[in-house]
Amino acid sequence: MRRLILLGIVAWMAALPVHGQDNLHRQSTVYEWPADTQVRQKLEHWRDQKFGMIIHWGLYAVPGIIESWELCSEDWISRDSTITYDAYKQWYWGLKKDFNPTQFNPDQWAQAAKDAGMRYVVFTTKHHDGFNMFDTRQTDFKITSGPFANHPKANVAKYVFESFRRQGFMIGAYYSKPDWHSEYFWWPRYATPDRNVNYDIRKNPWRWNKFKQFAYNQIDELMHDYGAIDILWLDGGWVRPLETVNDEVRAWGAAIPPWSQDVDIPRIATMARAAQPGLLIVDRTVHGPYENYQTPEQHIPATKLDHPWESCITLGGAWGHVPNDKYKSAAKVIHTLAEVVAKGGSLLLGVGPTPEGTLRQEQIDRLKDIGAWLTRNGAAIYDTRPAEHYQSDKTYFTTNAGGKLFAIACLPEGTPVPRTVSWKGNLPRKGTRMTLLGTGATVKWSARDDVVTVSVPSSVAREYTPALAFAYETGK
Known part of the structure; x- marks a missing residue:
């Protein structure tokens, strides 16, 4: 039974x-x-x-x-x-x-x-x-x-x-x-x-x-x-x-x-x-x-x-x-x-x-x-809190106690890493250095009409990653 x-x-x-x-x-x-x-x-x-x-x-x-x-x-x-x-x-x-x-x-x-x-x-x-x-x-x-x-x-x-x-x-x-x-x-x-x-x-x-x-x-x-x-x-x-x-x-x-x-x-x-x-x-x-x-x-x-x-x-x-x-x-x-x-x-x-x-x-x-x-x-991710402007489409923002802002750009699954990524808002401070967390490398960026565009290094673009994270300072 x-x-x-x-x-x-x-x-x-x-x-x-x-x-x-x-x-x-x-x-x-x-x-x-x-x-x-x-x-x-x-x-x-x-x-x-x-x-x-x-x-x-x-x-x-x-x-x-x-x-x-x-x-x-x-x-x-x-x-x-x-x-x-x-x-x-x-x-x-x-x-x-x-x-x-x-x-x-x-x-x-x-x-x-x-x-x-x-x-x-x-x-x-x-x-x-x-x-x-x-x-x-x-x-x-x-x-x-x-x-x-x-x-x-x-x-x-x-x-x-x-x-x-x-x-x-x-x-x-x-x-x-x-x-x-x-x-x-x-x-x-x-x-x-x-x-x-x-x-x-x-x-x-x-x-x-x-x-x-x-x-x-x-x-x-x-x-x-x-x-x-x-x-x-x-x-x-x-x-x-x-x-x-x-x-x-x-x-x-x-x-x-x-x-x-x-x-x-x-x-x-x-x-x-x-x-x-x-x-x-x-x-x-x-x-x-x-x-x-x-x-x-x-x-x-x-x-x-x-x-x-x-x-x-x-x-x-x-x-x-x-x-x-x-x-x-x-x-x-x-x-x-x-x-x-x-x-x-x-x-x-x-x-x-x-x-x-x-x-x-x-x-x-x-x-x-x-x-x-x-x-x-x-x-x-760790030891962070939300930024006031916390999201731009599939890019998410966090900040740490030192005032640094992080932009996490989530990429479409299984697709090649793009040569550039963009988001709206959270403009970097003029002249600030932006780094790619995955490698520590400095990346080039530009801002126009409240849109930030970042150039992804070619070495990174050749490899798949689910998300790119950038660190920078905001403000004037």
Whole structure:
């Protein structure tokens, strides 16, 4: 029976869209700067990093499906109609017995991220399915209570964080506020019609208080037992105080129960920051003092934003491992990074390891190509802020603390480098020296009618590059 269920699910997966739109987190339109001085300092340091990796890895890697969303019974989810919902859930929970990533290699992940030019990481300690990738004491539904339990690196999160720390990364712990495996969130007494808690919290306060304590205890473990943590990245924005549900949230289209799903983030934050001073807390889409930066998902804001934000975007079509996934080109990622940074944000690129615990060579190669460009042009990305005039068609502008301006001209993918590039606005100061970051060479430029034209050295024009970055000073 188990084999028949698996075969049916695999067949269904082949026809499934890789990423459903209904589970994307939209972006808040309200931002509140943190009052804590240490948090503000860390936030500015994080804004200098610009490029990070988010790693989704859990039970869903075994069959290669879109994270844990298939457990959620909503209209946008498709499942094989010959498989009952209960049978599907039992099959999914049972993947715990199959998840044995004996090739788990966090050093490989960290090196690939380093080679890509990334500077911070967010690792999924627990997704919505409730399967824990750390040795929590609150439940046995975890990586350290299964076939991987006796592996020397069974406490996965610990070794992921250690590997990335050795490479100098800021460390982020992703944690899902909803937990579909917990009987205190999805009570087995009732059906599970959607992503929300499946009982009336107002009538069952004891049960909800048990869940709040469960979440508090798990985050307490992460904050106290896993070394220095810079970011607590809280997913599941529908789990929120009822008073924060506004028209913006209703516009998402997801079901909203008439009771508050408040897990008491202020209490959690007080404990977490006592253990990790200056900790950034990212309570996604719950605008207020605990959304220290915003996280638009799978898209870039239309205009420059003056407050902290990051676009979280996948390298392939899904957050986690999916067989035969199609990865974005290095040029596409570089162009995305340039636009994001010019608009004041950071790029958090999603990469999913295989069920064996390694990255695929295609992922590693793609990351290395991105890093090769950043090695030569990183001054236009790292430690910068947006210019007042931040975009001219496909040319994006950033500036550094010293007042230097950078123009990043994104070139059509796969075409020869042109002999000249032009943009409108941000005229160089008269007589200033303009350099090409990739080589350090001085380049000739001219300005007429608010249009700057730069001559590209012939040696550069003979080679393909996804973008050219120029440095110069503006003004009279």
